[in-house]
Amino acid sequence: MLANRPVYLDNHATTPLDPRVLAAMRPWWEENFANPHSVEHVLGRAAEAAVEEARAHVAALVGAEAREIVFTSGATESNNLAIKGAARFAAAQGDARRRIVTVATEHKCVLESVKDLAAEGFEPVILPVGPDGMLEPETLRAALAEPTLLVSVMAVNNEIGVVQDLAALAALTKEAGALFHTDAAQGAGRVALDVRALPADLISVSGHKIYGPKGIGALYVRRRPRVRLAPLFSGGGQERGLRSGTLPAPLLVGLGEAARLATAERETDAARIAGLRDRLWAMLGAEVPGVALNAPAAPRVPGNLNIAFPGGASALAIMNAAAEELCVSTGSACSSAEVEPSYVLRAIGVPDSLARSCLRIGIGRFTSPADVELAAAALGRAWRQALSETRDAAE
Numbered sequence: 001m002l003a004n005r006p007v008y009l010d011n012h013a014t015t016p017l018d019p020r021v022l023a024a025m026r027p028w029w030e031e032n033f034a035n036p037h038s039v040e041h042v043l044g045r046a047a048e049a050a051v052e053e054a055r056a057h058v059a060a061l062v063g064a065e066a067r068e069i070v071f072t073s074g075a076t077e078s079n080n081l082a083i084k085g086a087a088r089f090a091a092a093q094g095d096a097r098r099r100i101v102t103v104a105t106e107h108k109c110v111l112e113s114v115k116d117l118a119a120e121g122f123e124p125v126i127l128p129v130g131p132d133g134m135l136e137p138e139t140l141r142a143a144l145a146e147p148t149l150l151v152s153v154m155a156v157n158n159e160i161g162v163v164q165d166l167a168a169l170a171a172l173t174k175e176a177g178a179l180f181h182t183d184a185a186q187g188a189g190r191v192a193l194d195v196r197a198l199p200a201d202l203i204s205v206s207g208h209k210i211y212g213p214k215g216i217g218a219l220y221v222r223r224r225p226r227v228r229l230a231p232l233f234s235g236g237g238q239e240r241g242l243r244s245g246t247l248p249a250p251l252l253v254g255l256g257e258a259a260r261l262a263t264a265e266r267e268t269d270a271a272r273i274a275g276l277r278d279r280l281w282a283m284l285g286a287e288v289p290g291v292a293l294n295a296p297a298a299p300r301v302p303g304n305l306n307i308a309f310p311g312g313a314s315a316l317a318i319m320n321a322a323a324e325e326l327c328v329s330t331g332s333a334c335s336s337a338e339v340e341p342s343y344v345l346r347a348i349g350v351p352d353s354l355a356r357s358c359l360r361i362g363i364g365r366f367t368s369p370a371d372v373e374l375a376a377a378a379l380g381r382a383w384r385q386a387l388s389e390t391r392d393a394a395e
Contacts, residue, residue, distance in 0.1 A: 054256025085229030155187025161304025189262030212258030287380025
């Protein structure tokens with residue numbers, strides 16, 4: 001952490017680049033900048049080999065074969081390719097199923113991908129969650145009573161950190177004969193994902209959520225039984241024809257190294273981060289009497305706290321008061337005038353009046369005990385200042 005830089009606790013939005021990842025990437029900018037598709041010469045073949053090594057590391061992150069990994073620009077593209085690609089390929093083959101099922105708390109790129117397909121004759125179905133943010137298996141079972149083409153359920157929620165029971169949900173989906181996709185942008189490297197045990201057909205991964213570079217991601221596409229997708233755009237036919245375009249070797253090397261580190265260090269990272277989270281939560285309880293945790297009963301990733309501040313002070317006012325010391329977020333759309341209540345918090349039954357007082361905290365690999373202590377004190381001061389200003393404005 002550089003001097004005078006705020007403590008960074010927004011690791012759900014993005015993670016810092018691990019220095020080991022940067023070191024792995026640098027030679028592919030500075031020493032060998034060749035196109036990995038230029039296999040006619042030695043530099044191109046070396047770049048191709050580096051890309052394929054990265055593919056193997058990404059595959060290992062989810063227990064897959066290297067040839068089941070398709071590189072993309074990030075999880076948004078992966079999610080679009082999985083959902084729209086599966087739907088369009090099936091329709092082109094004469095499949096009569098049109099139902100696409102997802103969950104109210106999914107990331108916007110999943111929700112919008114599913115909704116976009118309505119214009120192509122598909123039936124979007126958005127399932128509710130309980131107060132804990134979990135999709136109940138019986139809710140999914142009822143939805144699957146109608147012929148269904150695809151189900152998409154995220155591994156870990158990007159706002160409240162809730163970990164879905166993918167094994168149960170995927171098993172129900174496969175029993176119904178539908179494809180199962182999971183957006184694992186927040187889950188890869190944080191929870192165990194192994195397609196040898198989990199019957200997922202499609203898994204989306206993002207580089208910048210696992211201490212890798214931005215602008216790169218991957219989609220796992222199961223080979224056996226084979227999952228078929230229609231590409232989103234046309235080109236030179238790279239990535240098995242599913243994602244044309246020149247592969248960016250430095251970014252892919254970075255993604256591969258980030259995936260390798262995540263596979264090797266997930267359990268030790270999780271234990272350390274969980275300890276920091278528990279320490280921060282205890283300190284916040286002392287600094288902010290009455291602070292509450294959203295979806296407290298749900299299983300959640302170690303680094304997540306989504307908290308509601310008491311007294312009516314807005315999250316925006318608290319963030320502004322702590323801006324010089326701390327980087328956190330609301331996990332929702334912000335404007336200069338107000339914080340729009342989070343659709344995720346609405347989905348779990350948090351009233352808008354309280355949702356406007358909620359902040360998302362994301363602890364990560366490089367968070368220190370000193371950062372946690374500073375953050376608790378800064379949030380306490382910011383809350384008291386915002387609360388005082390709110391009360392003054394009301395008088």
